[in-house]
Amino acid sequence: MMSNRGNNMNRPEWLQQYDLIGKIGEGTYGLVFLAKIKSNRSKSIAIKKFKQSKDGDGVSPTAIREIMLLREISHENVVKLVNVHINHMDMSLYLAFDYAEHDLYEIIRHHRDKVNQAINQYTVKSILWQLLNGLNYLHSNWIMHRDLKPSNILVMGDGEEQGVVKIADFGLARIYQAPLKPLSDNGVVVTIWYRAPELLLGAKHYTSAVDMWAVGCIFAELLTLKPLFQGQEVKATPNPFQLDQLDKIFKVLGHPTVDKWATLAHLPHWQSDHQHIQGHKYDSPGLYSVVHLSPKNPAYDLLSKMLEYDPRKRLTAAQALEHEYFRMEPLPGRNALVPPQPGEKIVNYPTRPVDTNTDFEGTASIQPAQQASGNQMSGGMGGTHLMGTRNVPRPVHMVGGMQRIQQQQQQQQNMAAYGLASQAAAAAAGNIPMQQRGVAAPPHQQQQQQQLRRKDGMGMPGYPQQKSRRF
Amino acid sequence: MATNFWTSTHYKELLDQEEVDAVHNLDKQRGITLEDFKLIKLHMTNYIARLAQNVKVRQRVVATAVTYMRRVYTRRSMTEFDPRLLAPSCLYLASKSEESTVQARLLVFYIKKIYSDEKYRCEIKEILEMEMKILEALNYYLIVFHPYHALPQLVHDAGMSDATQLIWGLVNDTYKMDLILIHPPHLIGLACIYVASVLKEKDNTAWFEDLRADMNMVKNIAMEILDFYDAHKMITDERVNAAMHKLTAEEALAELGGGVDGFGGIVKSCGGGDSEWSWVLLTMCPRNKGPQQYGQCLVQEV
Structure with missing residues (x-):
């Protein structure tokens, strides 16, 4: 725990069922904390705290939408909301999720920067299959995710669900069966590297096919460890034309034509042709050479069908799950990280850095217990404190975390390497208790630096992320 | 889901x-x-x-x-x-x-x-x-299904398109009851179509039977709707005022003590305020229109 006992006594009752370990993420929506359930120390929880609403706004519509969807959803490959808590005192809202140790962003980066080796086929296939399985569930229930990217695809760490993929971040998700407003009214959707061409060309009505495009991009990234289409984002509001992103796509997939994509002619940005995209000529090297796959390889076949220009011809999640690729050896498995047959080298992925200094600001302050309450949900955890209060001494060598982060900002600019070696070592140890991770963490600078990079995460519920990544 | x-x-x-x-x-x-x-x-x-x-x-x-x-x-x-x-x-x-x-x-x-x-x-x-x-x-359960979504198709299939407004008015009025907490919304929608069929004297028996919906339930809901309209005739501003008045403890106590000040005039101030919502009561029972009815009636479909 980060606070002393006195403070703990004054915590709202619902919060006392958790031992807070530290901060693991931050974004415009608020903060994300790692916690353990006191009654079940083996269970880790990510608590997403929404920032207090600005004057007169109440609970953010994003949070409402996310809660509404998450309360309805139940699937092995979708992140599980275990509790919602409200602190009436400061009008803050907390969502408690099952905690996942890894995400695809970190897994891919670890392979690229540390392992220097492609992710093994079994892992790629298992991750992709589970991702599609979760997405198929969402789509068959008329839920579009709209913001799929590697940092939103979580993978469970050690434990009963090890290696299980969880789709996270439903802040932008929505039901598309009967929207009251056109889908495009909700503002910009999907980080541009994973954004489907119909969105880039200004489609007003789009479909679940936008998620499949993103899955295609993620599949290619799992294979090559590099984002497939790394466009430079044009920052302007609202919804600027992303020429560079389209350029990157056309360079790999060739120029789209009305022959292959009938509705192309009706898309606003294509029609207006302000920046002469229609006239560009592309000398396409072919997707297969970019991903280093033979055109005859079923993996290539699947990928190219996900990256189909015409959203109506693009493979659906259900169709993708039936693809030949998933019926060939190695067959996909539930534990994506550890193949069922020995032989393949098992990679130990780094654990998520935890800032054990940041206090659970807002709730750590003195509040009478009756001011806040938690509603227990089905499958949630019990409110009883079987283990009693177990205070873990705060790591003494790290003081004033937030301040430090700011001080480090300058240093950070000079540091190029990510330096996660010691984190990997910590992960390899596996059973290190959570709350000690701060102590066992790599040299401060590295950890701090990582937190810094995480700070620009936006709109990501539950887990840290970066809005746009540059390597 | x-x-x-x-x-x-x-x-x-x-x-x-x-x-x-x-x-x-x-x-x-x-x-x-x-x-x-x-x-x-x-x-x-x-x-x-x-x-x-x-x-x-x-x-x-x-x-x-x-x-x-x-x-x-x-x-x-x-x-x-x-x-x-x-x-x-x-x-x-x-x-x-x-x-x-x-x-x-x-x-x-x-x-x-x-x-x-x-x-x-x-x-x-x-x-x-x-x-x-x-x-x-609400225990964070925010999803609500309504009869509206399926309604246009059902109304069309039942050959009731000319009664669309009446049916929508009926559906709107069901929210004045607790039906949405008790019955699946599509059954509420069907019950409204059923009521409209009866009012319009259109025989939709065959169509309803083809639906394989629970017709007993649909008829029960339809009866509840008709009962509600019946009971509604008896609702007056005074009765609503009196009910609202009980909510204020002090006043309730004062009333027990000496029965002072009567009714607070809560509804008085919104007289006619209920007219905006479609209100098909008149269509249903034109002869019962009376001055002491609670709220006004808006005839959407005559």
């Missing part, structure tokens, strides 16, 4: 009539009867609809807000959750969950404009606090 009603929390949380009709103990202590309870919910339904018309949100938002309000009162008392604050707050929350966000200050503005009665006044802060209390009271 979000769009499969049968796997949704809406379906799982459907209640029996008895559960819906249970008056909270705290309210009983104030002398609120089941009849008062229903009257107040009816009054608040009209209030939400009227407010919604001013801030210009669509019927689905109204329906969701009313459903939230009725769901809250299956779990919380009117003593703790003052209906005059709960109703606009439900509309506020529903506007977010139905993606048509309305600013709280706009609600506050229109409340002031519509109701001269100070008991209805509220501040932005109170609405925001109530929003969170509603979330909790």
Whole structure:
């Protein structure tokens, strides 16, 4: 725990069922904390705290939408909301999720920067299959995710669900069966590297096919460890034309034509042709050479069908799950990280850095217990404190975390390497208790630096992320 | 599930009539009867609809807000959750969950404009606090299914297109009852088509039988709707006022002591305010139009 006992006594009752370990993420929506359930120390929880609403706004519509969807959803490959808590005192809202140790962003980066080796086929296939399985569930229930990217695809760490993929971040998700407003009214959707061409060309009505495009991009990234289409984002509001992103796509997939994509002619940005995209000529090297796959390889076949220009011809999640690729050896498995047959080298992925200094600001302050309450949900955890209060001494060598982060900002600019070696070592140890991770963490600078990079995460519920990544 | 009603929390949380009709103990202590309870919910339904018309949100938002309000009162008392604050707050929350966000200050503005009665006044802060209390009271189940979505197709298939307005009016009126807490929405929609068929003297028996829906249930719901319209004839402003009046403890006590000041004139100030919502009562029972009916009637379809 980060606070002393006195403070703990004054915590709202619902919060006392958790031992807070530290901060693991931050974004415009608020903060994300790692916690353990006191009654079940083996269970880790990510608590997403929404920032207090600005004057007169109440609970953010994003949070409402996310809660509404998450309360309805139940699937092995979708992140599980275990509790919602409200602190009436400061009008803050907390969502408690099952905690996942890894995400695809970190897994891919670890392979690229540390392992220097492609992710093994079994892992790629298992991750992709589970991702599609979760997405198929969402789509068959008329839920579009709209913001799929590697940092939103979580993978469970050690434990009963090890290696299980969880789709996270439903802040932008929505039901598309009967929207009251056109889908495009909700503002910009999907980080541009994973954004489907119909969105880039200004489609007003789009479909679940936008998620499949993103899955295609993620599949290619799992294979090559590099984002497939790394466009430079044009920052302007609202919804600027992303020429560079389209350029990157056309360079790999060739120029789209009305022959292959009938509705192309009706898309606003294509029609207006302000920046002469229609006239560009592309000398396409072919997707297969970019991903280093033979055109005859079923993996290539699947990928190219996900990256189909015409959203109506693009493979659906259900169709993708039936693809030949998933019926060939190695067959996909539930534990994506550890193949069922020995032989393949098992990679130990780094654990998520935890800032054990940041206090659970807002709730750590003195509040009478009756001011806040938690509603227990089905499958949630019990409110009883079987283990009693177990205070873990705060790591003494790290003081004033937030301040430090700011001080480090300058240093950070000079540091190029990510330096996660010691984190990997910590992960390899596996059973290190959570709350000690701060102590066992790599040299401060590295950890701090990582937190810094995480700070620009936006709109990501539950887990840290970066809005746009540059390597 | 979000769009499969049968796997949704809406379906799982459907209640029996008895559960819906249970008056909270705290309210009983104030002398609120089941009849008062229903009257107040009816009054608040009209209030939400009227407010919604001013801030210009669509019927689905109204329906969701009313459903939230009725769901809250299956779990919380009117003593703790003052209906005059709960109703606009439900509309506020529903506007977010139905993606048509309305600013709280706009609600506050229109409340002031519509109701001269100070008991209805509220501040932005109170609405925001109530929003969170509603979330909790609803146990964070926010999905609501309505009959509207399937209605155009059903009305068309039943060959009732010329009665579309009547049927929509009937469906809107079902939110003045607790049907949405008890029955699957498509059965409510079918019951409204059934009532319209009877009124229009159109024989749809074969069509209904082909649907493989639970016709007994549809007929039962239709009967409830007709009973409601019947009972509605007896509702007067005074009765609503009296019910609302019991909510204020001090006044209730004063009344016990000496029966002072009578009824607060709460509904008086909104006279005619219920006319905006489609109100098919007149169509149903034209001969019973009387001056002491609660609210006005809007004939959408004659």
